Structure formats: C-alpha cells, structure tokens
Amino acid sequence: MILAFDGSGIDGSAYSDVVRLAQHSPGWLDDTVSAWSTYGLAVFAVLAAVGWWRARRSGAVAAVAALAVPVVVVLAYGVDAVLKLAVREDRPCQSLHVRTLEACPAPGDWAFPSNHAAIAAAGAVALLFVSRRLAAVAIVAALAMGASRVWVGAHYPHDVLAGLVVGTLVALAAMAAARRRSETWARWLTARRLGALLLTP
Numbered sequence: 449m450i451l452a453f454d455g456s457g458i459d460g461s462a463y464s465d466v467v468r469l470a471q472h473s474p475g476w477l478d479d480t481v482s483a484w485s486t487y488g489l490a491v492f493a494v495l496a497a498v499g500w501w502r503a504r505r506s507g508a509v510a511a512v513a514a515l516a517v518p519v520v521v522v523l524a525y526g527v528d529a530v531l532k533l534a535v536r537e538d539r540p541c542q543s544l545h546v547r548t549l550e551a552c553p554a555p556g557d558w559a560f561p562s563n564h565a566a567i568a569a570a571g572a573v574a575l576l577f578v579s580r581r582l583a584a585v586a587i588v589a590a591l592a593m594g595a596s597r598v599w600v601g602a603h604y605p606h607d608v609l610a611g612l613v614v615g616t617l618v619a620l621a622a623m624a625a626a627r628r629r630s631e632t633w634a635r636w637l638t639a640r641r642l643g644a645l646l647l648t649p
Contacts, residue, residue, distance in 0.1 A: 453537040455560060455604050456544055463540050463604045470549055470599050478599075482549050485596035488589065489564065492521070492571035495586050499578040510578070516626040517574040524570030524618040525563060528611060532558040540604050548601020562603045565611025566618075568593040573619035577627060590615075 456463075470478055496517045503514035537560035541552035572586035594608040603611075 453535055453560070454543045455537045455606065456540060459605045460540065460544055463598060464544060464546060466598050466605075467546050467548055467601050470601070471547065478549055481596045481599045484592060485550065485564070485600045485602070488593050488596065489567055491589050492568060492586060493518075495575060495582050495589075496521075496571060499575055499582050503578055513623070513627060514578045516623060517571065517578060520574045520619050520622040520626075521567055521570045523622055524566050524615045527618050528561050528563050528566035528614050531561055531610075531614065532563075535560045537607070539602065541601050546601065550600035550602050552601070559603055560607045560610060561614050562594065562597050562607045562611030564597050565590070565594040565603075565608045566615035569612040569615025570619040571615075573616050574623050577623045 470481070496514070499517065500511065500514035503510040536558050538555070539553050539557065539559045540546070541548045542555060568586075568590035572583055572590040575583040575586050590612065594612055597603040597608055598605055
C-alpha cells in the first residue's frame, strides 16, 4: 500500500461545497465546464501558435521568444510532475468519497499540484513575453481552467492554486533566461534552413 497525503483538512469543506453546487447546477453548465476542463488546454496551444505566427513579423528574436512558449510549458509540466511524486496527495474524490462530474482517478494518480493549472499558467505567463493581448486572453483562460478542475471534482482549491504558482514561477524564470539568450539562438537558427523558416515570415 502506498502512503499518501490526505489534503482534505486544508480546504476539503470548500471543495465539497463546490462539488455539491456542481451537482445541483443546470446540465448545460456542467457539460460546458467539463468540456473546458477536458479540452481547454488546446486553446493555449492555439494561442501559442498565433503568437509565434505574429512574432515572426517582428523579427527573429521575437520569434525565438514565441518558440520558447511550448518548451516552457513542457518544463512546467515536468516540475509539476516531480512535485506530485514528492507530495503524493490523494485525489479529493478518494479522500472524501463524493460523487463528482469527472470520474475519480485511480489511486496513485496524485492531486497536488494540478497539472492542468500549471500548464495553463505557464502558457499564459510565457505569452506575456510574446504578446500582451494574447496573454490577457490566456490568463483568463488559465483561471477558468483552474476553477473548472475543482468544479468537476478533480482537485482541491489548494491543488489548483499551487499549480498556478508552479506554472507562473517556472514560466517567469525560463522566459527570462530565454530572453537573455534569444539573440544568440536567433543567429544560430537563422543560419539554418529550418530555422529560417521558423523565424521569418
């Protein structure tokens, strides 16, 4: 048996209130939130692609920053996954035995921090270095993603908050580091055929 942390003592009551609210909400609302929770991360991929497409018009350095966005997202996911293994917090649906909109994951699928929240936050913050307009959309989408993960019953609120913090910190550090090297990388990439295709309109 794997020893796991029970996070219900932190904000289990708030989680239960949200899950009960979801159970008594209109079906169309639950369906919409569930769909966003499941497929919403695709929006961040689209925003990153749009950011890259537009950044090419501003020059190779800007395009390099845009290309760094998906790399930063993967990095944030990796950091989040390591934290999950270190903390090993049971999913709230396992600890509290409540009925949720999303099927309760199997034991060993840890809750803290939320992967979805970390990915969304990393994508949104990384986009700040590319386009403030796209980042504004992504920030709203990231907050909505975090809220949806509690609504469907997958995470406690503190799981989501921690995921948002992890994604934000990783993105800030990684994008700041990438910006310092962006000119070097731009010169290196533009000297290669594939790089030139990626960095120029």
